[in-house]
Amino acid sequence: xxxxxxxxxxxxxxxxxxxxxxxxxxxxxxxxxxxxxxxxxxxxxxxxxxxxxxxxxxxxxxxxxxxxxxxxxxxxxxxxxxxxxxxxxxxxxxxxxxxxxxxxxxxxxxxxxxxxxxxxxxxxxxxxxxxxxxxxxxxxxxxxxxxxxxxxxxxxxxxxxxxxxxxxxxxxxxxxxxxxxxxxxxxxxxxxxxxxxxxxxxxxxxxxxxxxxxxxxxxxxxxxxxxxxxxxxxxxxxxxxxxxxxxxxxxxxxxxxxxxxxxxxxxxxxxxxxxxxxxxxxxxxxxxxxxxxxxxxxxxxx
Amino acid sequence: xxxxxxxxxxxxxxxxxxxxxxxxxxxxxxxxxxxxxxxxxxxxxxxxxxxxxxxxxxxxxxxxxxxxxxxxxxxxxxxxxxxxxxxxxxxxxxxxxxxxxxxxxxxxxxxxxxxxxxxxxxxxxxxxxxxxxxxxxxxxxxxxxxxxxxxxxxxxxxxxxxxxxxxxxxxxxxxxxxxxxxxxxxxxxxxxxxxxxxxxxxxxxxxxxxxxxxxxxxxxxxxxxxxxxxxxxxxxxxxxxxxxxxxxxxxxxxxxxxxxxxxxxx
Ligand SMILES: Nc1ncnc2c1ncn2[C@@H]1O[C@H](COP(=O)(O)OP(=O)(O)OP(=O)(O)O)[C@@H](O)[C@H]1O
Ligand SMILES: [Mg+2]
Numbered sequence: 278x279x280x281x282x283x284x285x286x287x288x289x290x291x292x293x294x295x296x297x298x299x300x301x302x303x304x305x306x307x308x309x310x311x312x313x314x315x316x317x318x319x320x321x322x323x324x325x326x327x328x329x330x331x332x333x334x335x336x337x338x339x340x341x342x343x344x345x346x347x348x349x350x351x352x353x354x355x356x357x358x359x360x361x362x363x364x365x366x367x368x369x370x371x372x373x374x375x376x377x378x379x380x381x382x383x384x385x386x387x388x389x390x391x392x393x394x395x396x397x398x399x400x401x402x403x404x405x406x407x408x409x410x411x412x413x414x415x416x417x418x419x420x421x422x423x424x425x426x427x428x429x430x431x432x433x434x435x436x437x438x439x440x441x442x443x444x445x446x447x448x449x450x451x452x453x454x455x456x457x458x459x460x461x462x463x464x465x466x467x468x469x470x471x472x473x474x475x476x477x478x479x480x481x482x483x484x485x486x487x488x489x490x491x492x493x494x495x496x497x498x499x500x501x502x503x504x505x506x507x508x509x510x511x512x513x514x515x516x517x518x519x520x521x522x523x524x525x526x527x528x529x530x531x532x533x534x535x536x537x538x539x540x541x542x543x544x545x546x547x548x549x550x551x552x553x554x555x556x557x558x559x560x561x562x563x564x565x566x567x568x569x570x571x572x573x574x575x576x577x578x579x
Numbered sequence: 580x581x582x583x584x585x586x587x588x589x590x591x592x593x594x595x596x597x598x599x600x601x602x603x604x605x606x607x608x609x610x611x612x613x614x615x616x617x618x619x620x621x622x623x624x625x626x627x628x629x630x631x632x633x634x635x636x637x638x639x640x641x642x643x644x645x646x647x648x649x650x651x652x653x654x655x656x657x658x659x660x661x662x663x664x665x666x667x668x669x670x671x672x673x674x675x676x677x678x679x680x681x682x683x684x685x686x687x688x689x690x691x692x693x694x695x696x697x698x699x700x701x702x703x704x705x706x707x708x709x710x711x712x713x714x715x716x717x718x719x720x721x722x723x724x725x726x727x728x729x730x731x732x733x734x735x736x737x738x739x740x741x742x743x744x745x746x747x748x749x750x751x752x753x754x755x756x757x758x759x760x761x762x763x764x765x766x767x768x769x770x771x772x773x774x775x776x777x778x779x780x781x782x783x784x785x786x787x788x789x790x791x792x793x794x795x796x797x798x799x800x801x802x803x804x805x806x807x808x809x810x811x812x813x814x815x816x817x818x819x820x821x822x823x824x825x826x827x828x829x830x831x832x833x834x835x836x837x838x839x840x841x842x843x844x845x
Contacts, residue, residue, distance in 0.1 A: 476662045477682055477685050483684075487684070570672045
């Protein structure tokens with residue numbers, strides 16, 4: 278994201294001259310109308326991504342890494358598989374990887390749904406009822422600093438080898454960042470705006486619905502940006518611990534490693550990386566759609 | 580003449596502040612309904628505090644406050660108070676039109692009718708910007724949206740805290756006339772905080788000069804310029820007289836108050 282900034286500024290710069298303190302509505306007409314504004318921005322971004330100036334450094338690094346990888350793989354075939362082998366593993370049996378990736382993704386997403394969803398609800402309660410905040414926060418912090426990997430075996434014992442322990446692990450990992458971020462977003466409402474609501478005698482519910490929740494949206498999405506990749510970590514760790522059960526990339530990687538099928542191990546890792554990128558892309562898409570009004574979306578064009 | 584705003588013996592101490600220097604001390608004010616009154620005074624004399632008390636956002640220690648015969652809280656319950664602050668305080672995720680419509684959306688139990696947003700936006704010259712979002716507007720346009728939102732309620736009392744202070748002089752002047760136009764048609768009581776002597780004279784029927792530490796009403800000056808005010812009236816010699824009188828009064832008010840503790844000695 279960050280490295281795009283310079284380009285984005287250049288491509289959208291000229292028509293963004295922001296005139297402060299102008300009384301006529303003239304300058305407004307030059308700017309994109311709201312319906313077209315977000316697509317216009319993303320079009321500019323997409324164009325900039327295809328520009329060689331943007332992608333060539335990454336491609337150069339990729340080539341260097343590939344060459345280094347091949348050199349190591351040729352010298353020590355038992356440490357690293359050749360890239361061709363990994364590719365062959367992926368194309369040879371795509372269904373195997375797809376089903377396992379699907380199983381892991383399912384666990385990760387259900388875990389995020391449960392963890393982030395309950396964290397969101399709890400943050401709402403905390404913002405409205407201070408007692409809840411004082412009651413819950415210490416435990417949330419303790420839960421956060423406890424290495425979840427350490428309790429995973431216990432969870433497997435408690436919930437068996439099914440989906441439940443994996444979902445619980447993922448939910449625990451994703452819970453805290455969402456709780457903290459949403460709680461901050463709900464609280465950090467500009468005082469002048471709050472004053473306007475209060476002189477209108479808006480109810481708490483109205484303040485929550487019309488002011489606090491929309492205001493917390495950037496914070497919520499920032500939390501999801503952290504938490505969605507984390508959910509993959511949670512799912513894979515849980516699969517490692519509860520291996521030998523059903524499918525999932527974690528199970529597959531573990532089994533392949535124990536039978537020295539390095540090509541399968543790295544193919545699984547590649548799938549996980551691709552899934553992480555996919556999840557991040559989804560969050561970015563959501564941010565573009567929902568946060569067109571927020572500073573974080575505009576800072577590069579200001 | 581019906582009493583618009585009545586303040587009697589009002590004293591306000593902020594928690595934790597020096598007890599011998601209340602933010603407001605023995606404030607007595609009587610503002611007839613449908614008057615335009617400006618508050619002016621040195622920084623820290625409690626103008627914003629007084630406005631927040633009138634808006635029912637803060638309590639006070641002694642004395643009484645009434646807006647059209649009721650407490651600020653009750654007045655806000657029936658959405659009788661409009662508020663414009665120094666920053667536009669708009670919701671960035673709503674269009675300009677939706678922002679102006681906001682007062683009608685909350686506290687529906689008050690049963691108060693609000694004006695259609697497009698009509699108000701036309702009155703402040705922003706009908707073309709109705710579908711835009713706040714981040715696409717300039718500072719002056721945003722402040723006009725905030726004014727339109729406050730007028731949408733047809734408030735009995737309109738409280739404005741330095742609404743134009745962040746704008747350049749010409750924008751400011753244009754917005755002053757726009758505000759006067761709206762006020763003339765909708766006849767509400769306005770309390771307008773400003774640091775600009777000229778702005779106070781151009782807009783007001785009465786100017787309340789305050790002194791600081793403790794915050795008190797120093798003097799109330801009448802502005803006997805005819806209405807509606809236009810550029811010719813505002814250019815006349817009487818205008819300068821009035822400005823000089825307000826300046827002199829401000830100077831006396833400045834001397835009357837204790838020197839601020841945080842002032843850097845020259
Ligand atoms: N929340 C608060 N807590 C404690 N003291 C406060 C608080 N708000 C204001 N004060 C004090 O009350 C006094 C009046 O403040 P106020 O903001 O009303 O002044 P003002 O006349 O609006 O000044 P300015 O012209 O600079 O805006 C100041 O001395 C300030 O330090
Ligand atoms: Mg102030």
